[in-house]
Amino acid sequence: MATNENLPPNVIKQLAKELKNLDESPPEGIKVGVNDDDFSTIFADIEGPAGTPYENGVFRMKLLLSHDFPHSPPKGYFLTKIFHPNIATNGEICVNTLKKDWNPSLGLRHVLTVVRCLLIEPFPESALNEQAGKMLLENYEEYARHARLYTGIHAFKPKPKFKSGAISESTTALNVDQSNASLLKIDQKNQLTAAAVPLPSNTAALKGVNGQEHPTSVAPLAETGVSGSAVVSGTATQKKELGSVKVQPDKKKMDARKKSLKRL
Structure with a gap:
């Protein structure tokens, strides 16, 4: 098992800074997790982008950093099964950013963002899953049906999100209802008192x-x-x-x- 000892001190320092930044300001639809004793394996949960067959699903992946990182690119794997042209059946990710287009100056944020964009725009020309690539080119509806099926079976369900101020609005509405109920009770009490002492109008005296x-x-x-x-x-x-x-x-x-x- 790799540990932080396998990485140069300057790389560990840089990774710690990046991971802190990712935790405080995560990219859209991505949540990162890491073992403090082993920065060589970075885990991330990626939400399926809206409007894609992966919508309403959360997919877990990992990045494996080699001992000479960042000079060599990390290797990416999806741990959640997914039907995608650029993701092999064993979860390996094929994207140029992690291969020929790699640059040591690229950070983890950029890598994770590119992987999520891959769910929006696949590249069937460099497919690792030939069935998914062929289906995407010949019959998109059939490809989307398969992808949605995998998403529904294997992906995690996203946690519900609350709109800003929704809780306070609900509390305010509840307080208003309670206030109305109190006013109703008071009004009923007043009506009871008035009814118990009828006025002498229209009566003979x-x-x-x-x-x-x-x-x-x-x-x-x-x-x-x-x-x-x-x-x-x-x-x-x-x-x-x-x-x-x-x-x-x-x-x-x-x-x-x-x-x-x-x-x-």
């Missing part, structure tokens, strides 16, 4: 001893919309107050009745 007016009728339960306890209590109070009213008899009528009885 009878003046009592104290000169106060007392309603002689009470709204039915169906109109108040509350339990009958408040209405019954109100009725009992009214009866009690009405009972305290003394009605004086008419003296003239009493005298007339007595005269008529005497005549008999």
